[in-house]
Amino acid sequence: GAGVSQSPRYKVAKRGQDVALRCDPISGHVSLFWYQQALGQGPEFLTYFQNEAQLDKSGLPSDRFFAERPEGSVSTLKIQRTQQEDSAVYLCASSLDRTSNYGYTFGSGTRLTVV
Amino acid sequence: TQLLEQSPQFLSIQEGENLTVYCNSSSVFSSLQWYRQEPGEGPVLLVTVVTGGEVKKLKRLTFQFGDARKDSSLHITAAQPGDTGLYLCAGAGGSSNTGKLIFGQGTTLQVKP
Helix, strand or coil, X not given: CCCXXXXXXXXXXXXXXCEEEEEECCCCCCEEEEEXXXXXXXXXXXXXXXXXXXXXXCCCCCCCXXXXXXXXXXXXXXXXXXXXXXXXXXXXXXXXXXXXXXXXXXXXXEXXXXX | CCCCEEECCEEEEECCCCEEEEEECCCCCCEEEEEEECCCCCCEXXXXXXXXXXXXXXXXXXXXXXXXXXXXXXXXXXXXXXXXXXXXXXXXCCCCCCCCEEECCCEEEEEEC
16 A cells, blocks of 8 residues: 555554554565654654564563564564553554665554543 | 753744754664654654765755764745645764663744745
8 A cells, every 4th residue: 555554543442442543555675663652742662573583572561462474475463351551542654675764654653542 | 861852932924935943852862863743643754864964865954973073954945825834853872872862842833835
C-alpha cells in the first residue's frame, strides 16, 4: 500500500481483556517500529523489528506486551490482561532501510481505551 | 539514557508572529528529525538534518542542527493557523544505533487567526 495502515483505529477494552493491534507497513520496508503515545506527549519507543527479527524490545513496559512480525511484513502488538494505564495511542512506523536517518512513515495509530 | 528536551511545551500566538522551538540533549545524534502531528493522525516527517551546523529551509520553516549534533531548533516565520499542531523532534543513532528514534515531549503550537 501507499502508506502504513493500522487497525483498528479505535479499540475499547474492558480491564483484563486481551487486545491485538495490527500494522501493515509500506511494502518492502525493512524496519518496523511500535511506539506508545500519551495525549499531547511525544511517542515512546516500544519495540523494533528488522524484517522478521525483533532486535530491540527494551521499551515494552511489561511481560503483558508482546509483538511479532512472523513473515517480515505485517506486525501485531498484543497486550494481555489490559490495565487502565495501557490506555494510549499505539503508533506503528516503518522505514526503508536499517537506519532511521531518513525518517519513518507513521500510521495513524490505534487509540486504545481500557475501561 | 538519551533524552531530548523540547521547549516550550505549549505556545499560543497570533497569526503573523514568529516563533522558535528548541530541542536539546546531552547526547550526540547521527541525525535529528522534525515531525508535525495533527490530532488523530500519526507524525509526519518535515525534515532530517544530518551534518553539524546544517540549516534547512522548508518554505517559512527553518531548521538548524547544532555544531555538536546535540541540539536543534525550528523557526517559523509569519505563523499561520494552518501551522497549528504538535511539533516533535526526534534523534537517531547515538549510543544505540538500532534505528530507534528518541522523541522529545513535543511542542503544542496554536496559531490564532
